[in-house]
Amino acid sequence: MIEHPISYGHQLITDEDIQAVVETLKSDYLTQGPRIPEFEKQFANYLGCEYACMVSNGTAALHLCAMALDIKPSDKVITTPITFVASANGFRYLGADIVFCDIDPKTFLMDLDKLETILKFSPKGTYKAVVPVDFAGYPIDEERLHHLAEEYGFATVIDCCHAPGGSWTDSKGEKQMIGNCKYADMSVFSFHPVKHIAAGEGGCITTNRKDLYDKVALYRTHGITKDPSRLTRNDGGWYYEMQELGYNYRITEFQAALASSQLKRLDWSIERRNEIAHRYDEALQNLPILTPYRQEGITHAFHLYVIEVHPSRRKALYDYLRDHQIFAQVLYIPAHTMPYYKSLGHKEGECPIAEDYYTRCLALPMYPSLTDEEQQYVIDAIINFYLKNDN
Numbered sequence: 087m088i089e090h091p092i093s094y095g096h097q098l099i100t101d102e103d104i105q106a107v108v109e110t111l112k113s114d115y116l117t118q119g120p121r122i123p124e125f126e127k128q129f130a131n132y133l134g135c136e137y138a139c140m141v142s143n144g145t146a147a148l149h150l151c152a153m154a155l156d157i158k159p160s161d162k163v164i165t166t167p168i169t170f171v172a173s174a175n176g177f178r179y180l181g182a183d184i185v186f187c188d189i190d191p192k193t194f195l196m197d198l199d200k201l202e203t204i205l206k207f208s209p210k211g212t213y214k215a216v217v218p219v220d221f222a223g224y225p226i227d228e229e230r231l232h233h234l235a236e237e238y239g240f241a242t243v244i245d246c247c248h249a250p251g252g253s254w255t256d257s258k259g260e261k262q263m264i265g266n267c268k269y270a271d272m273s274v275f276s277f278h279p280v281k282h283i284a285a286g287e288g289g290c291i292t293t294n295r296k297d298l299y300d301k302v303a304l305y306r307t308h309g310i311t312k313d314p315s316r317l318t319r320n321d322g323g324w325y326y327e328m329q330e331l332g333y334n335y336r337i338t339e340f341q342a343a344l345a346s347s348q349l350k351r352l353d354w355s356i357e358r359r360n361e362i363a364h365r366y367d368e369a370l371q372n373l374p375i376l377t378p379y380r381q382e383g384i385t386h387a388f389h390l391y392v393i394e395v396h397p398s399r400r401k402a403l404y405d406y407l408r409d410h411q412i413f414a415q416v417l418y419i420p421a422h423t424m425p426y427y428k429s430l431g432h433k434e435g436e437c438p439i440a441e442d443y444y445t446r447c448l449a450l451p452m453y454p455s456l457t458d459e460e461q462q463y464v465i466d467a468i469i470n471f472y473l474k475n476d477n
């Protein structure tokens with residue numbers, strides 16, 4: 087038997103993490119101190135990019151990207167329906183007209199063939215930005231997206247909230263860390279507790295473009311700067327200027343300390359998540375279940391382990407697992423079918439592959455502190471479900 091309910095994702099907080107937070111609480115700064123730039127430097131080094139800007143959450147990160155790209159009302163922005171709604175909302179805050187591009191049925195990521203079809207039938211420059219999501223931790227083909235961006239003239243923001251620590255291989259055979267922005271304008275991350283780096287709340291924007299970094303850093307804190315080289319005049323040491331209308335999207339020092347402490351374990355977390363994934367793959371292979379797609383040259387970050395089951399079985403399996411204290415999750419309800427997006431004219435039938443995926447998907451427990459016994463309990467429960475409900 088298990089001692090406590092098993093959810094689809096869970097944070098791991100070690101004594102070292104607690105120590106890092108306590109030390110910060112005893113320090114001189116609770117916000118805007120040294121820990122935030124420290125984390126930003128560590129994260130940029132880890133990914134291999136120039137700039138990282140830490141903010142209060144992943145949604146704020148998306149909003150700031152939209153601001154940095156100067157998204158205006160009715161600008162067209164393409165994203166995927168299989169994501170948390172924040173991927174679209176961050177651009178919608180500025181009035182963008184969101185276009186949902188259907189998914190690839192194998193990877194569940196934005197289908198770049200379909201994207202190309204959308205782009206081909208519109209004049210160049212119609213779409214201001216494309217925002218794919220590395221759903222579940224699987225990387226989008228950023229190189230192909232980059233070529234499309236050059237051909238059709240749009241900015242790229244990769245929503246990497248599910249995928250820090252994952253990697254892929256480009257056509258030159260070079261390993262690319264997810265979020266390093268070698269082929270993208272900006273990438274965003276979330277440090278929500280179910281994510282790889284669990285800072286309570288938190289987010290980050292990465293980029294290699296100084297102009298975009300300067301903008302998101304300015305908008306993160308009210309559009310205020312004290313940088314003498316940017317001031318229009320200087321009345322003395324106290325002087326600052328609000329140069330743009332920004333937000334308070336700052337993060338605290340203790341969250342940054344927690345994020346830094348967790349970043350040290352990110353590689354281990356990815357390894358452990360992959361171990362858990364392989365064990366599920368093997369254990370479920372003789373059941374009427376589709377397990378996640380993989381490809382050579384890719385390190386899947388496995389934020390989620392999503393299986394597909396027959397639509398007629400999905401709810402029963404979900405309920406059966408719940409009855410056994412296993413809280414598997416359905417991720418995601420296609421964003422374009424949300425009442426809000428329907429009120430803007432989106433409708434069922436718009437992204438049929440995503441809608442079909444939604445009837446089949448189920449995210450099984452996947453987090454590095456899931457023990458072998460707990461995972462076995464989950465596997466046994468799934469096998470028992472199918473024994474009871476004949477295949």
Ligand SMILES: Cc1ncc(COP(=O)(O)O)c(C=O)c1O
Nearest residue numbers: 143144145170172173247276278
């Ligand atoms: C794909 C994706 N994008 C964006 C976000 C938003 O991040 P946050 O919850 O930190 O605002 C999430 C969080 O759940 C997410 O899963």
